[in-house]
Amino acid sequence: xxxxxxxxxxxxxxxxxxxxxxxxxxxxxxxxxxxxxxxxxxxxxxxxxxxxxxxxxxxxxxxxxxxxxxxxxxxxxxxxxxxxxxxxxxxxxxxxxxxxxxxxxxxxxxxxxxxxxxxxxxxxxxxxxxxxxxxxxxxxxxxxxxxxxxxxxxxxxxxxxxxxxxxxxxxxxxxxxxxxxxxxxxxxxxxxxxxxxxxxxxxxxxxxxxxxxxxxxxxxxxxxxx
Amino acid sequence: xxxxxxxxxxxxxxxxxxxxxxxxxxxxxxxxxxxxxxxxxxxxxxxxxxxxxxxxxxxxxxxxxxxxxxxxxxxxxxxxxxxxxxxxxxxxxxxxxxxxxxxxxxxxxxxxxxxxxxxxxxxxxxxxxxxxxxxxxxxxxxxxxxxxxxxxxxxxxxxxxxxxxxxxxxxxxxxxxxxxxxxxxxxxxxxxxxxxxxxxxxxxxxxxxxxxxxxxxxxxxxxxxx
Numbered sequence: 001x002x003x004x005x006x007x008x009x010x011x012x013x014x015x016x017x018x019x020x021x022x023x024x025x026x027x028x029x030x031x032x033x034x035x036x037x038x039x040x041x042x043x044x045x046x047x048x049x050x051x052x053x054x055x056x057x058x059x060x061x062x063x064x065x066x067x068x069x070x071x072x073x074x075x076x077x078x079x080x081x082x083x084x085x086x087x088x089x090x091x092x093x094x095x096x097x098x099x100x101x102x103x104x105x106x107x108x109x110x111x112x113x114x115x116x117x118x119x120x121x122x123x124x125x126x127x128x129x130x131x132x133x134x135x136x137x138x139x140x141x142x143x144x145x146x147x148x149x150x151x152x153x154x155x156x157x158x159x160x161x162x163x164x165x166x167x168x169x170x171x172x173x174x175x176x177x178x179x180x181x182x183x184x185x186x187x188x189x190x191x192x193x194x195x196x197x198x199x200x201x202x203x204x205x206x207x208x209x210x211x212x213x214x215x216x217x218x219x220x221x222x223x224x225x226x
Numbered sequence: 227x228x229x230x231x232x233x234x235x236x237x238x239x240x241x242x243x244x245x246x247x248x249x250x251x252x253x254x255x256x257x258x259x260x261x262x263x264x265x266x267x268x269x270x271x272x273x274x275x276x277x278x279x280x281x282x283x284x285x286x287x288x289x290x291x292x293x294x295x296x297x298x299x300x301x302x303x304x305x306x307x308x309x310x311x312x313x314x315x316x317x318x319x320x321x322x323x324x325x326x327x328x329x330x331x332x333x334x335x336x337x338x339x340x341x342x343x344x345x346x347x348x349x350x351x352x353x354x355x356x357x358x359x360x361x362x363x364x365x366x367x368x369x370x371x372x373x374x375x376x377x378x379x380x381x382x383x384x385x386x387x388x389x390x391x392x393x394x395x396x397x398x399x400x401x402x403x404x405x406x407x408x409x410x411x412x413x414x415x416x417x418x419x420x421x422x423x424x425x426x427x428x429x430x431x432x433x434x435x436x437x438x439x440x441x442x443x444x445x446x447x448x449x450x451x452x
Contacts, residue, residue: 149376156369160359170352170373173345177383184390200390208383215379219372222293 004096011092011100016107018077025073026111033066033116037123055126056186062116063109063139064146064175070108071150072167074101075158084158084224094221102151102213109147113139131189138189141205142182145212149174152216155223174212181205229439233432240426247419255415267325269416273423274317278346279381281311281427285353286378289371301367304374306434308353310427315347342384349377 019026040058078084087097117139121128128135153171157163181201188198195202227235251269258265285307292300322340323333334340353373360366408416 152372152376156356156372157359159365160356160369162359166352166356166359169348170356173349173352174376174380176342176345177380177387180387181390204383204386204390207386211379211383212376215376219293219375222368222372 004093004099007093007096008099008103011087011097012103012107015074015077015101015104019104019108025070026108029066029069029108029112030115032069033062033112034119036062036065037116037119041123051124052126052190055120055124055190056183058124059117059120059186060142060179060183062120063113063143064179066112066116067109067143067147067150068168068171070105070112071147071154071171072164073108074105074151074154076154076163079158088224094224095217097224098151098155098217098220101155102148102216105147105151106144109143113143126190128190131192134195135186135189138182138185138205141202141209142178145178145205145208146171146175148209148213148216152220152223155220178205178208181208228436230433230436233429233434233436236425236429236432238429240422240429243422243425244419247415247422250418251415255411256409258412261329264325264328267321269419271318271321271325272416273420274314274321275343276420277423277427278311278314278318278343279385281307281314282346282349282381283378285311285374286376286381289374289378292367292371293375298367301370302435302438303431304370305357305438306431308350308357308374309434310430312347312350312354313430314423314427315343315350318343319347342387346381346384349380353377 037058040054040062044054075084078087117128120126150167150171153167153174157166157170160166181204184201185195185198185205188195247269248266251266255266257263285304288300288304288307291297292304322343326335327333353370356373357366357370360369
């Protein structure tokens with residue numbers, strides 16, 4: 001187990017270092033998130049719909065779209081110079097490879113969310129301070145679930161035609177349960193309702209995380225091994 | 227008799243029986259007091275919905291077995307099941323609005339149940355697109371199996387979110403923890419219809435399976451990639 005985690009960290013560290021040195025993808029994703037937020041501002045009539053009613057949707061559409069950009073990148077960068085083959089012939093456990101990619105993707109998406117959330121607060125004037133801790137918890141729960149599925153799928157599509165487009169098409173149906181839960185929970189938080197009112201959704205998110213992180217860890221080796 | 231012919235016969239018998247279901251539903255089953263004739267659509271809608279989910283679950287089970295046994299028959303079955311599932315999802319999505327217009331006063335509403343069925347439909351479409359995007363048959367079967375297994379695990383989540391989300395859709399009246407709350411004759415008609423849909427599924431899958439066999443035979447003989 002310790003060995004698995006050590007290997008996973010090596011993969012994640014490699015990806016994050018690569019990202020930190022170039023910073024192209026992360027900056028693009030953050031700018032993309034900011035632009036989506038901006039587009040939302042023009043796409044609504046503030047006199048007809050109160051911002052607070054629309055806020056959870058805006059937040060989650062922005063996060064998921066930005067996250068999908070990040071997920072495409074995870075295995076795409078291994079195609080250059082056949083780096084993926086290099087990873088596969090190294091004595092690396094397949095589960096560790098998946099976990100490494102998952103950790104790197106989570107870090108990447110977390111940075112985008114950390115940029116997106118303050119901008120969201122600024123643009124839409126939604127008071128989040130009093131619910132910041134539970135909100136971050138909800139974001140973390142939902143993000144873990146869909147990034148886990150997304151990381152698996154990005155390995156699936158990387159060697160297909162139209163990889164970027166295909167990833168979005170197969171991933172979006174899987175985003176529905178966590179997105180539905182996250183939007184409901186966020187709406188309750190912004191509305192000042194207690195979380196105890198929506199325990200069902202919290203359970204849904206937690207169950208989704210457990211099921212899909214385990215499932216993806218098991219299935220991943222079938223996507224890379226012959 | 228070839229497999230294709232056998233499939234055609236089963237389908238023809240199922241279609242004839244589907245006619246009988248409607249004779250029974252229209253002539254020998256009482257009118258529902260509140261909904262009137264619109265309720266008759268229930269005898270197509272619900273069996274089709276059950277088989278939409280059923281086809282996804284069988285597809286996932288075939289996927290799990292395929293990953294371990296590497297039997298191409300399982301992959302052919304999964305492909306057939308996906309296409310038939312798509313047809314059944316289309317039936318659900320067309321009969322639903324037909325019922326919704328007179329009863330709810332609207333063709334479509336962004337209700338959890340409708341949305342989740344629509345996403346199930348897109349899950350099937352994504353699965354089929356994925357198959358189309360991979361050229362190499364071995365790789366295609368493996369990738370499709372991974373996606374199919376994930377799809378199967380998504381079905382309970384889609385189902386669960388329906389119970390949590392505020393919904394306009396009638397709650398299940400047959401598949402629920404307590405006894406079915408449907409008058410005897412209606413239940414009999416419905417069970418008859420469920421049997422017919424099962425037969426329809428078997429017939430269509432058999433035919434589609436035969437098509438896969440023919441296509442593979444042609445590819446190995448002719449060497450073309452039609």
